[in-house]
Amino acid sequence: MLAANDSAATARAARKRVSPGGAIQHIALAAITLIFLVPMLWVLSASIDARASFAIQWPHLTAGNFQGLFTGNVLLHPLWNSLVLSVGTTALATVAGSAAAYVLSRHRSWYTRGYLFIILFATGLPVQLLMIPAYTLFIQLNVLDSVPATILFLSATSLPFAIWLLKNFIDNIPLELDEAAQVDGAGAMTRLRVIILPLAAPGIAVAAMFTFLNAWGQFVIPYILLQSPDKLPAAVSIYQYMAAQGRVQYGPLAAFTLVFSLPVLLLYAGLSRFLTGAFNFGSGVKG
Amino acid sequence: MISSHKAAEQHKAGVNHSRGSAPSRAGNAQARRTALWRRLPWASLLLLLPATALLLIFLFGPIVQAIRVATTNEALTGPQAINYGFVGLANFSQLLTDPDFHNALGVSAKYVISSVIGVTALGLLLAYLMRRGVHPLLVKLVSAIIIIAWVIPEIVAGFIWLAFGGSNGTLAMILSPVSAGESDWLIRAPLVLVTVATIWATTAFSMLVFTAGLHGLPEEVLEAATVDGANLWQRIVRIELPMLKSTIATNLILVTLTVLTDFTLIYTLTAGGPGTATTTLPLYVFQEAISFTVLGYGTAAAVVLVAVAAFVSMLYVLLLKIEV
Numbered sequence: 001m002l003a004a005n006d007s008a009a010t011a012r013a014a015r016k017r018v019s020p021g022g023a024i025q026h027i028a029l030a031a032i033t034l035i036f037l038v039p040m041l042w043v044l045s046a047s048i049d050a051r052a053s054f055a056i057q058w059p060h061l062t063a064g065n066f067q068g069l070f071t072g073n074v075l076l077h078p079l080w081n082s083l084v085l086s087v088g089t090t091a092l093a094t095v096a097g098s099a100a101a102y103v104l105s106r107h108r109s110w111y112t113r114g115y116l117f118i119i120l121f122a123t124g125l126p127v128q129l130l131m132i133p134a135y136t137l138f139i140q141l142n143v144l145d146s147v148p149a150t151i152l153f154l155s156a157t158s159l160p161f162a163i164w165l166l167k168n169f170i171d172n173i174p175l176e177l178d179e180a181a182q183v184d185g186a187g188a189m190t191r192l193r194v195i196i197l198p199l200a201a202p203g204i205a206v207a208a209m210f211t212f213l214n215a216w217g218q219f220v221i222p223y224i225l226l227q228s229p230d231k232l233p234a235a236v237s238i239y240q241y242m243a244a245q246g247r248v249q250y251g252p253l254a255a256f257t258l259v260f261s262l263p264v265l266l267l268y269a270g271l272s273r274f275l276t277g278a279f280n281f282g283s284g285v286k287g
Numbered sequence: 288m289i290s291s292h293k294a295a296e297q298h299k300a301g302v303n304h305s306r307g308s309a310p311s312r313a314g315n316a317q318a319r320r321t322a323l324w325r326r327l328p329w330a331s332l333l334l335l336l337p338a339t340a341l342l343l344i345f346l347f348g349p350i351v352q353a354i355r356v357a358t359t360n361e362a363l364t365g366p367q368a369i370n371y372g373f374v375g376l377a378n379f380s381q382l383l384t385d386p387d388f389h390n391a392l393g394v395s396a397k398y399v400i401s402s403v404i405g406v407t408a409l410g411l412l413l414a415y416l417m418r419r420g421v422h423p424l425l426v427k428l429v430s431a432i433i434i435i436a437w438v439i440p441e442i443v444a445g446f447i448w449l450a451f452g453g454s455n456g457t458l459a460m461i462l463s464p465v466s467a468g469e470s471d472w473l474i475r476a477p478l479v480l481v482t483v484a485t486i487w488a489t490t491a492f493s494m495l496v497f498t499a500g501l502h503g504l505p506e507e508v509l510e511a512a513t514v515d516g517a518n519l520w521q522r523i524v525r526i527e528l529p530m531l532k533s534t535i536a537t538n539l540i541l542v543t544l545t546v547l548t549d550f551t552l553i554y555t556l557t558a559g560g561p562g563t564a565t566t567t568l569p570l571y572v573f574q575e576a577i578s579f580t581v582l583g584y585g586t587a588a589a590v591v592l593v594a595v596a597a598f599v600s601m602l603y604v605l606l607l608k609i610e611v
Contacts, residue, residue: 054456100338124600126548133353156345217440
């Protein structure tokens with residue numbers, strides 16, 4: 001609370017002494033923003049253009065590109081597959097991650113330090129590196145092209161970050177609450193249910209949203225581990241439409257990528273207010 | 288100097304309080320935590336089991352698998368898919384003399400170095416530009432556009448840049464007055480375009496990290512510097528950047544890891560081509576193992592890549608100096 005007042009005061013003071021280089025500052029900012037914006041504008045115009053090509057142009061307005069998505073199963077089915085993969089992954093990773101984070105935060109044992117060290121190490125190690133070995137492992141276990149096995153794999157890849165995030169949230173719940181509940185006769189499982197889960201709910205929501213975002217946009221993992229056309233998620237089917245160069249219809253594809261990106265943008269907008277401190281590396285972690 | 292030292296001490300005390308790891312409290316907290324589990328000692332193991340099983344099978348499993356397959360001549364199809372044998376380090380020594388692997392190393396080096404420099408410089412610049420003197424609504428708008436480029440799925444970013452830089456795309460249209468010739472920039476300057484697309488899709492991360500880092504700088508120090516007559520440039524170079532050292536290091540490591548292992552964006556844009564012009568290490572691994580079906584050899588290349596990434600990731604862990 002004090003920190004919030006402080007920073008508000010600083011911001012007010014900062015606004016008073018606007019630098020003389022303000023014009024240069026605004027021009028530079030506008031230029032960079034425009035460069036970021038121009039590539040995106042094409043998707044927007046192509047999605048409502050009846051005669052879309054690769055070059056940006058004034059669209060021949062149509063809603064047909066979007067309407068086409070909702071007739072027939074060609075594009076709705078991949079979206080459904082994405083939803084199944086993402087929701088399954090989110091549920092599994094959040095439940096397993098919360099349980100593990102609770103123990104790692106509240107129970108100190110000989111393995112705690114090593115476990116956390118491996119978790120942090122794994123958050124920095126991108127999993128797409130392991131895709132080829134994972135592919136041979138899936139062949140050996142005879143689970144290639146299995147949706148449940150792919151969900152298990154996606155969950156495992158999200159777990160390190162989820163556990164790390166949740167552990168930090170649970171660390172901030174006072175230990176006294178656990179102790180008071182214990183005096184009242186609550187066991188470890190009861191305390192998890194009655195104290196930790198309700199108080200860590202915002203943290204669990206953040207972890208769940210992150211996991212969902214990752215799973216929804218994931219391309220490499222389903223591309224390699226799934227094969228049947230009717231099991232492929234939207235990210236893979238977009239790629240396949242793109243790869244079939246000659247037959248690509250840019251308008252409908254642009255409309256589809258917009259629909260596909262919409263949940264990500266909405267979730268991120270919802271998530272952003274939780275994120276103010278999440279990017280504060282270096283100053284917060286180092287003691 | 289003294290006051291900042293004090294602040295650091297207070298900060299430390301705060302951290303320790305929430306984590307219970309100050310020397311005087313550590314033993315106490317440890318005992319208190321142990322006491323919590325007296326009645327159900329097995330509950331902790333039960334709760335850890337699902338996550339541990341998933342991590343062991345699906346993260347540790349592929350690592351073991353990688354080391355096993357990399358030392359065989361296993362193939363994806365044909366007789367060597369079933370009857371393969373142990374070949375020791377032959378795959379690794381073959382990598383050393385493979386011109387395509389050397390090419391992939393070179394392409395990766397160029398791609399990673401230029402992307403990391405681009406992302407970091409642009410992220411830092413944006414964080415500074417939006418720090419003060421800009422209307423809050425404008426800050427929100429600009430951040431939103433740059434963050435959208437980062438949060439949209441990589442496959443969508445690939446599609447956007449394929450359209451933007453591809454044959455008769457918007458880029459060719461914009462540049463047509465000044466540059467005639469091949470209209471497909473994915474053929475004309477593939478590595479440059481792939482790098483620019485990567486910077487476009489990654490800058491938001493750096494921007495957010497540096498915005499948070501700048502926000503965390505103690506205002507008194509900066510004001511003292513201004514009072515002492517330091518101009519803007521001196522303040523940034525002599526005071527702020529040195530204070531942001533650990534933020535910059537963290538940013539460099541995380542961006543390097545992201546870019547070093549990026550697959551989707553390049554694969555959708557160029558699939559490593561034309562020829563091998565954009566075949567970075569992850570694409571090389573994929574091509575050898577899946578497209579050329581030499582599974583053992585491709586996996587050996589993957590092991591090299593994992594080792595490089597593991598080294599960078601280890602730097603990250605050491606840098607954070609975790610207190611658990």
